Amino acid sequence: MLKILIIGASGYVGVELAIYLSKHPKVSNITLSVSKNSKDAHFTIDKIHKKLKNIINLKLEPLIKPEKFAKNVDVVFFATDHIVSHTLVPLFLSYKCIVFDLSGAFRIKKKEIYTQFYNFQHQHPELLNSAIYGLAEFVNVNEIKKKSLIAIPGCYPTAIQIGLKPLVLSNLLDLNYLPVVNAISGISGAGKNPPFKNSSCETGLTPYKLFQHRHQPEIETHLGIPIIFNPHLGSFCRGIIATITCRLKKKIQKQKIFQTYYNYYSNKPLIRLYEDNIPNLISVIGLPFCDLGFITKKQYIVIVVTEDNLLKGAASQAIQCFNIKFGSIETTSLI
Numbered sequence: 001m002l003k004i005l006i007i008g009a010s011g012y013v014g015v016e017l018a019i020y021l022s023k024h025p026k027v028s029n030i031t032l033s034v035s036k037n038s039k040d041a042h043f044t045i046d047k048i049h050k051k052l053k054n055i056i057n058l059k060l061e062p063l064i065k066p067e068k069f070a071k072n073v074d075v076v077f078f079a080t081d082h083i084v085s086h087t088l089v090p091l092f093l094s095y096k097c098i099v100f101d102l103s104g105a106f107r108i109k110k111k112e113i114y115t116q117f118y119n120f121q122h123q124h125p126e127l128l129n130s131a132i133y134g135l136a137e138f139v140n141v142n143e144i145k146k147k148s149l150i151a152i153p154g155c156y157p158t159a160i161q162i163g164l165k166p167l168v169l170s171n172l173l174d175l176n177y178l179p180v181v182n183a184i185s186g187i188s189g190a191g192k193n194p195p196f197k198n199s200s201c202e203t204g205l206t207p208y209k210l211f212q213h214r215h216q217p218e219i220e221t222h223l224g225i226p227i228i229f230n231p232h233l234g235s236f237c238r239g240i241i242a243t244i245t246c247r248l249k250k251k252i253q254k255q256k257i258f259q260t261y262y263n264y265y266s267n268k269p270l271i272r273l274y275e276d277n278i279p280n281l282i283s284v285i286g287l288p289f290c291d292l293g294f295i296t297k298k299q300y301i302v303i304v305v306t307e308d309n310l311l312k313g314a315a316s317q318a319i320q321c322f323n324i325k326f327g328s329i330e331t332t333s334l335i
């Protein structure tokens with residue numbers, strides 16, 4: 001049985017982790033923490049998030065001396081800003097904790113990317129090297145079992161890679177034409193305190209960070225090909241829908257595409273593949289799935305992928321990786 005610490009438990013992602021872990025059969029104890037000066041410290045989590053009423057009433061503890069927490073837990077989930085992870089992950093690893101980091105702090109091996117896209121100098125290249133990237137459907141099961149630091153992919157990179165990876169690995173795309181990804185995220189993607197311009201009144205539907213989004217290098221690194229990534233913010237709370245347009249190699253038929261996806265995903269319980277249809281966003285909200293459909297015309301394919309950014313885009317994927325690492329059935333506590 002495992003003792004768990006969630007750092008950032010009062011945030012959008014932290015709450016979802018707490019819900020899943022509170023019903024997990026391998027978990028004996030959960031500690032929830034927030035920053036040392038948090039206004040939410042010492043309150044029970046159900047006072048902050050009313051949906052947890054009569055479900056979880058654990059206290060939110062201020063992370064004053066992280067070493068004290070580290071001594072008493074086996075597994076830590078970081079659901080905080082990447083700067084917090086960058087500072088504290090090494091300490092928890094030094095206490096032999098297994099760390100699942102949901103921030104972007106350890107997802108890419110090249111430290112220069114952090115200077116360019118995250119605006120800070122990465123100080124732990126050895127951890128960038130030793131971390132494993134937890135895109136659950138593609139992670140090497142034997143490798144993840146050996147690793148102490150699991151970097152959970154970003155929300156957009158999860159949806160986009162689920163849509164593209166089988167086609168890239170099977171060499172079905174004509175890469176003289178870069179895949180163009182238009183993706184729309186709900187506002188919860190920006191955390192519980194979004195800047196004013198991202199509030200639902202101000203947003204409507206707007207593209208942002210074109211050619212500059214930090215998920216661009218993450219996607220290209222792990223997918224292995226360049227893409228055009230156009231992120232948009234929509235004035236709804238949860239969910240990501242990615243519409244991906246690509247050119248196929250000559251003579252690739254629709255049936256071949258379906259068979260390719262089927263080969264990769266038919267034994268992956270959290271990917272729901274549509275045969276003659278495309279998914280919609282509402283059907284995945286509150287659920288741990290990533291839904292995938294496509295349509296072809298001549299040499300073009302349009303792929304549509306949907307997920308809940310807080311679940312398959314964050315918390316449920318972290319639990320999926322936790323299940324794989326600790327030898328549970330992949331969907332334990334998720335469905």
Ligand SMILES: NC(=O)C1=CN([C@@H]2O[C@H](COP(=O)(O)OP(=O)(O)OC[C@H]3O[C@@H](n4cnc5c(N)ncnc54)[C@H](OP(=O)(O)O)[C@@H]3O)[C@@H](O)[C@H]2O)C=CC1
Nearest residue numbers: 008010011012013034035038079080103189191192309314
């Ligand atoms: N939202 C999303 O869709 C996704 C988010 N992620 C990543 O997951 C992480 C969490 O995101 P999200 O839940 O949206 O963020 P939120 O802003 O909603 O929550 C952040 C949490 O961290 C706490 N916190 C802040 N500073 C510290 C600190 N120094 N020590 C301990 N706790 C701290 C906050 O509480 P307090 O400030 O009161 O201390 C809060 O509980 C981020 O790295 C994000 O990039 C990844 C994929 C998707």
Ligand SMILES: CC(=O)N[C@@H](CCC(=O)OP(=O)(O)O)C(=O)O
Nearest residue numbers: 102103104154155185186189190
């Ligand atoms: C809508 C919105 O603002 N989304 C965030 C991405 C979500 C996220 O948390 O990304 P990381 O896990 O990589 O930090 C953004 O575009 O920056």
